[in-house]
Amino acid sequence: MKRLCQVFKSPKREEMYLYVDKARGLADVPEALLQQFGEPRAVMVLMLDPARKLARASAAEVLEKIEAQGFYLQMPPTEAELLRRDRADG
Known part of the structure; x- marks a missing residue:
């Protein structure tokens, strides 16, 4: 299933995004x-x-959440995710 999505960024929290059906x-x-x-x-x-x-x-998962609840909320990465990302970059 394909879906045209719009992505919004939060001005309050770095790396927090909302995905919705456009x-x-x-x-x-x-x-x-x-x-x-x-x-x-x-x-x-x-x-x-x-x-x-x-x-x-x-x-x-994003598509499933949009179908079920109308949106998908992507939270900022956890400290563990940030550490893994830093190690992969460095």
């Missing part, structure tokens, strides 16, 4: 989450299918 926009995102997320900043539109590679998330 046609629905932010309509399905709970108000409480939007308040914690901050004013969403659109950063990209992409055609997502389960085989697509994403940097920090499984495309299949």
Whole structure:
């Protein structure tokens, strides 16, 4: 299943993103989450299918969450993830 997605960045937390169906926009995102997320900043539109590679998330999982709840919230990396990333870069 392919879906045209819009990705928004949080102005409050580094590396926090919301993925939504482009046609629905932010309509399905709970108000409480939007308040914690901050004013969403659109950063990209992409055609997502389960085989697509994403940097920090499984495309299949993103699509499943959007289908089930209307959005996917990508949280910032944990300290352990940051350490692994630093070791891989260095």
